[in-house]
Amino acid sequence: SSQLSSLPLQILLYVNGVYYIFYFLATLAMIIYKSQVFSYPDDFLAPDLAVLFLMAILEMPRLYLGFKGNLTEAEAPLGLSLGLTVGSVGLCVYLLLWQTYVLRADVVLNAVLLAAYGLESGLKVMAIATFVS
Numbered sequence: 001s002s003q004l005s006s007l008p009l010q011i012l013l014y015v016n017g018v019y020y021i022f023y024f025l026a027t028l029a030m031i032i033y034k035s036q037v038f039s040y041p042d043d044f045l046a047p048d049l050a051v052l053f054l055m056a057i058l059e060m061p062r063l064y065l066g067f068k069g070n071l072t073e074a075e076a077p078l079g080l081s082l083g084l085t086v087g088s089v090g091l092c093v094y095l096l097l098w099q100t101y102v103l104r105a106d107v108v109l110n111a112v113l114l115a116a117y118g119l120e121s122g123l124k125v126m127a128i129a130t131f132v133s
Contacts, residue, residue: 004073004130009123013066016116020059023109027052027095034101044100051099055091058084066124075131082124089117 031052035045062084069078096102096110 005070006127009070012120017063073131075128078128
């Protein structure tokens with residue numbers, strides 16, 4: 001029998017997992033920095049932190065389902081991971097556009113993450129198409 005799982009997708013999922021740890025820590029450090037240096041309104045600090053932590057919580061099952069779906073060549077977990085990716089993209093766009101203060105470093109970090117999400121989503125769709133056919 002032939003192997004249908006995608007090696008590029010597996011590598012990208014691993015790299016995204018490592019990058020997300022860096023992304024989370026850097027974004028958290030920048031939020032702390034912005035709250036100390038700028039006049040950060042207290043009622044806006046909590047939502048920005050909540051979005052970041054919600055994104056971290058969403059990232060774990062997204063990556064797990066992506067790994068599992070690709071390695072077991074099952075389209076259902078990969079499809080669920082793709083759905084969670086849509087949610088992660090929405091939260092990333094929030095942190096890119098609607099966060100209280102957006103620094104250049106925020107733009108760079110979020111742009112890299114969005115590019116990785118886009119590439120990963122394309123590879124997931126191709127893997128699902130391969131598994132189904």
